[in-house]
Amino acid sequence: MKKLINNPEVVVEEMMQGIVLAYPQYVRKLDCGNVLVRKDAPCVDKVALVSGGGSGHEPAHGGYVGKGMLDAAVAGAVFTSPTPDQVYEAIKAVAGDKGVLLIIKNYTGDVMNFEMAKEMAEMEGIRVESVVVNDDVAVENSTWTTGRRGIAGTVFVHKIAGAAAEAGEDLDKVKEVAEKVIANVRSMGMALTPCIVPAAGKPNFTLGENEMEIGMGIHGEPGTHREELKPADDITTHLMSKILEDMNLSHGDEVAVMVNGLGATPLMELFIVNRKVHELLNESGVKVYKTFVGEFMTSMEMAGCSVSLLKLDDELKALLDAPSDTPGFKVL
Amino acid sequence: MKKLINNPEVVVEEMMQGIVLAYPQYVRKLDCGNVLVRKDAPCVDKVALVSGGGSGHEPAHGGYVGKGMLDAAVAGAVFTSPTPDQVYEAIKAVAGDKGVLLIIKNYTGDVMNFEMAKEMAEMEGIRVESVVVNDDVAVENSTWTTGRRGIAGTVFVHKIAGAAAEAGEDLDKVKEVAEKVIANVRSMGMALTPCIVPAAGKPNFTLGENEMEIGMGIHGEPGTHREELKPADDITTHLMSKILEDMNLSHGDEVAVMVNGLGATPLMELFIVNRKVHELLNESGVKVYKTFVGEFMTSMEMAGCSVSLLKLDDELKALLDAPSDTPGFKVL
Numbered sequence: 001m002k003k004l005i006n007n008p009e010v011v012v013e014e015m016m017q018g019i020v021l022a023y024p025q026y027v028r029k030l031d032c033g034n035v036l037v038r039k040d041a042p043c044v045d046k047v048a049l050v051s052g053g054g055s056g057h058e059p060a061h062g063g064y065v066g067k068g069m070l071d072a073a074v075a076g077a078v079f080t081s082p083t084p085d086q087v088y089e090a091i092k093a094v095a096g097d098k099g100v101l102l103i104i105k106n107y108t109g110d111v112m113n114f115e116m117a118k119e120m121a122e123m124e125g126i127r128v129e130s131v132v133v134n135d136d137v138a139v140e141n142s143t144w145t146t147g148r149r150g151i152a153g154t155v156f157v158h159k160i161a162g163a164a165a166e167a168g169e170d171l172d173k174v175k176e177v178a179e180k181v182i183a184n185v186r187s188m189g190m191a192l193t194p195c196i197v198p199a200a201g202k203p204n205f206t207l208g209e210n211e212m213e214i215g216m217g218i219h220g221e222p223g224t225h226r227e228e229l230k231p232a233d234d235i236t237t238h239l240m241s242k243i244l245e246d247m248n249l250s251h252g253d254e255v256a257v258m259v260n261g262l263g264a265t266p267l268m269e270l271f272i273v274n275r276k277v278h279e280l281l282n283e284s285g286v287k288v289y290k291t292f293v294g295e296f297m298t299s300m301e302m303a304g305c306s307v308s309l310l311k312l313d314d315e316l317k318a319l320l321d322a323p324s325d326t327p328g329f330k331v332l
Numbered sequence: 333m334k335k336l337i338n339n340p341e342v343v344v345e346e347m348m349q350g351i352v353l354a355y356p357q358y359v360r361k362l363d364c365g366n367v368l369v370r371k372d373a374p375c376v377d378k379v380a381l382v383s384g385g386g387s388g389h390e391p392a393h394g395g396y397v398g399k400g401m402l403d404a405a406v407a408g409a410v411f412t413s414p415t416p417d418q419v420y421e422a423i424k425a426v427a428g429d430k431g432v433l434l435i436i437k438n439y440t441g442d443v444m445n446f447e448m449a450k451e452m453a454e455m456e457g458i459r460v461e462s463v464v465v466n467d468d469v470a471v472e473n474s475t476w477t478t479g480r481r482g483i484a485g486t487v488f489v490h491k492i493a494g495a496a497a498e499a500g501e502d503l504d505k506v507k508e509v510a511e512k513v514i515a516n517v518r519s520m521g522m523a524l525t526p527c528i529v530p531a532a533g534k535p536n537f538t539l540g541e542n543e544m545e546i547g548m549g550i551h552g553e554p555g556t557h558r559e560e561l562k563p564a565d566d567i568t569t570h571l572m573s574k575i576l577e578d579m580n581l582s583h584g585d586e587v588a589v590m591v592n593g594l595g596a597t598p599l600m601e602l603f604i605v606n607r608k609v610h611e612l613l614n615e616s617g618v619k620v621y622k623t624f625v626g627e628f629m630t631s632m633e634m635a636g637c638s639v640s641l642l643k644l645d646d647e648l649k650a651l652l653d654a655p656s657d658t659p660g661f662k663v664l
Contacts, residue, residue, distance in 0.1 A: 002524040002525060002541075002542075002544075002561060002566065002598060002635065003524075003564075003601055004564040004602075004604060004605055004637060005563070005564050005600075005601060005604055006561075006564050006565050011600060011604065014603075014604045014607050015600045015603040015604055016603075016611075017603075017607045018602075018603030018604055018605070018625070019603050021607055021610040021620075021623065022589075022603065022623040022624075022625045023608060023623070056598070056600065056601070057599065058598065058599035058600050059599060060420035063426075063599070073423045074401070080597040098626075146662055158526065172592035185381070191336040192335075192336070192621075206640075209334075210335075211333075219367065229334060231337070231338040231339075232335075232337050232338050233337040233338050235336065236459075250552040259354075260390070260409050263596070263598050264596035264633055264635070265594070265633070266335060266388070266390065266595050266630060266632040266633050267335075267390035267395070267576075267627070267630070268343060268347045268387065268388065268390050268632065269335055269336035269337060270336075270350075271346075271347040271348075271349075271350030271351050271354065272336060272337055272338065272343065272347055272350055273336055273351035273391070274350040274353060274354050275346055275347075275349045275352070275353055278350075278353040280355075290352075291353065291354040291355070292354075293350070293354045293659075295599070295627075298598060298599070300600060301596055301597070301598050301635065302597040303334065303596070305334075305336060317537060320648060325664045327625075330662040332657045332662060332664055
């Protein structure tokens, strides 16, 4: 295991310390555990947004805490759901008068623990709503999922619901906007190599020298199939065909594109994938409103990528364009 | 070679197409070759900044074209200097009345070709100045260098000279500021794994399963030595001791920190390195003014990192904080 770490048992704690030292202008850490909140929490006169999940997906989720996105990010152990207590502490630390929206990626443990925290907070009189993101079109059920998994499309939910909250919308409206993003975003990924959970010390799966996995989850969950490595254009065409099959896009529709690296994939390769994504959309008469290429929802040092498309209307466009200032996602 | 590419011979061309499709709001590509310029080039009433080098270091340099940073980025083949013609075309495309500053990383080919382009442009009556960045304290001469190599600290030169240019300073002043950054920035890196130049198809060096290289260059040039993999804190302490030895920092001085991933290193690990960087600076009584953690100057899918420190004064702080809006580096 070749990693820049000290002790596999404390990677999340040491990472959190490193994040807070890097970004004191954005975040502080709660004393009770691995929870990052906005420096100026609790929220005043805005809905508070709380998200999180297992660690290993950086910059998700701590990198999205800041103006116009999240108010708190809860970090579980690597690839492990945060506990209900952690989420509950996050809710209490950020909740203002306008209530709290939980943005949960669809993994059984995450959903269970975030919902348990919601109940705990509600018993204290805090109004909490939740949404579950399930953008991954690859597989219907999976190792840790009933239904579809939540992957990189979640970042669009953070951004857009975050803009609505920052604009002062009430909890019902912020939740409605988040649900609208969830209804309109679709993603699919693939992996060239596995990654190594530090505490395990060995790869979470193996792939042959000339083999890739299509539809791979962000924790190494199996995808739809394995096959021989193909040219980037062929891979992109396959991912796009699965995504487009599942979306109701017509000639003239507008989308936001996210080409997301899983951790070890150079930007060079992501741009080559992006080139083909645009070519295919252009052929379908679908307009690209805005493109995001980079690492947004990773799987530590996994090599591979995912593509996400978000169908836009005027409301979503305005919220996507609204300023955000977080370590991992800035819109001027 | 597991890469998301189509044909190794055209990776740079296809990447450039992917960049322009992703960021039409920032850049356009010159017809004459792999040169990206600001969408609204040529410059009006500001000094134009031109940088670049071999490809494979993304987001450098194309990702830094935009408001408050570069006006043009010239992309050579992977790990290969751009030609004088390319640089000359870049200069001609962006030059306004206030002249052009070339920001060159210290590699023999880059220096030679940028200087040749400078002469060609001067013969056409364009005023051109140049600076050479040599922030890497690891080795004095190297495979492709006389003197020290230019690495991630170059991004601070882009940012700070870019802010001075955007503020309307004249060419002498912009050059003076760039020289000031160069005089005050030091970096050093290390690698856990090599990378593969697509056209070569095999790793540019090899490292044992439990071995790392200290002082490695961003093209896989040998560093100071190889040794057994150590904990992140030990590695960071070594890099920092070499950097600090070479800087004239006193108690109370302020620095900007950049912890740069070489391509395949997860943010988790970079934050663990950052934690130790801050601890060491704190012990020395040096204050951290601002921290940047991410991938700024990569070596495709190489795993490893570099640390850069920039000693600041009030002028440099103000320019570092000035707004920049580029795909790869945004300051609000």
